[in-house]
Amino acid sequence: MKGDGMESIKSGKKIENVPEDFNPRRIKPVKREALLRIEKYAGEGACIAYENEKVIFVRYVIPGEEVRVNIYKETKDYAIGEPLEILKPSPERINPVCPYFGLCGGCDYQMLSYEKQIEVKKQLVLEAFRRIGQISLENITGIIKSPEVFNYRNTETFKVNSLKKLIGFFRKDTKFIVDISECALAMHGINKALKSVRKQSIFPPHNFKVRTTGDGDTVVNWILTEEYQDREVYETIRAAGKNIRFKISKDSFFQVNNSVIPLWLEKIISFLDPDGHERIFDLYSGIGLITLFVSYFARETIGVEIAQSAVTDAIENKISNAVQSNVNFICAPVEMKLQELGYADVIIIDPPRRGMDKETLQVLRTLRSKKIIYSSCRPPTMARDIKELSD
Secondary structure (H helix, E strand, O other), X not given: OOOOOHXXXXXXXXXXXXXXXXOHHHOOEEEEEEEEEEEEEEEOOEXXXXXXXXXXXXXXXXXXXXXXXXXXXXXXXXXXXXXXXXXXXXXXXXXXXXXXXXOEOOOOOOOOOHHHHHHHHHXXXXXXXXXXXXXXXXXXXXXXXXXXXXXXXXEEEEEEEOOOOEEEEEEOOOOOEEEOOOOOOEOHHHHHHHHHHHHOOOOOOOOEEEEEOOOOOEEEEOOOOOOOOOOOEEEEEEEOOEEEEEEEXXXXXXXXXXXOHHHHHHHHHXXXXXXXXXXXXXXXXXXXXXXXXXXXXXXXXXXXXXXXXHHHHHHHHHHHOOOOOOEEEEXXXXXXXXXXXXXXXXXXXXXXXXXXXXXXXXXHHHXXXXXXXXXXXXXHHHHHHHHHHHO
């Protein structure tokens, strides 16, 4: 171990996790170094260390490691640092696949094997439910692993600085663009398009999105390019014995991991009664991905979505796939429409990262549906919402 100060570092007052209002961009910048021993994972891609009584959040490190850290943001309660040198690496540390890992803000755990990443995320989910949801879960079973660990993302939005000729992603906690030549998580069609955009005679004037499909159809949205069109794409999803072709307009949201989508849909369908008698609401339904699949296993299905472009896609997807089941889409805020819809046997929820608003939670409690199937990309808000529904 380099340095001679590690033995004097004290573990101060414990803190459970990152604060709910954690927003590093709003915190006063500082610059100082510290020698720290990393103690535990804390969510949001960070770990916790202690400097006397103060909590230090550090990314790209592993519990048990001893590190030299640059502390660049600080409040009276906590500080945020980045590793300058791993003085004592964990035996779990591996070399990341991506050369930009630790610079680009896109990934948090590439210093761990995929199996270890799953274990870490499982523990963070359990901790979120215990701490925020006040729900004690002994374990999480039935974890769905991604068939593809790299080159799985079907969509990337690239940040652009036209003056400095930068194309890439923001560094963590900043607006600084890390210039990249390819993304290890993106499907090959996206990386091919990125190279094409970089080579063309006119540098992109602003941010752009690249979307590709399992069949290799790739588009570049929001800018004009010499090789690619700025248009919608069509993606066929095969799950639960059904094939559905989805139109995805350039401003519509779609799940980013094609290899997981069928497994996720089949898990949702497995919670439905096999006799198909249930009335189902799909809240935050987007282009109808869940809605159309579960409609084959229900008496009636209603999708509610606020984005008009997504609802337009959903209706077109229903018609183009000749879906004969009783399925309808409503363009409205969930919190404004849910009360009018009456009772549902099953409510499927896949909200944005912020989770559900209080009005929606209040209505859900009055409906007293038999089943609520909740998908989330952010466990803390999921735990918070489930606590509200359970009280």
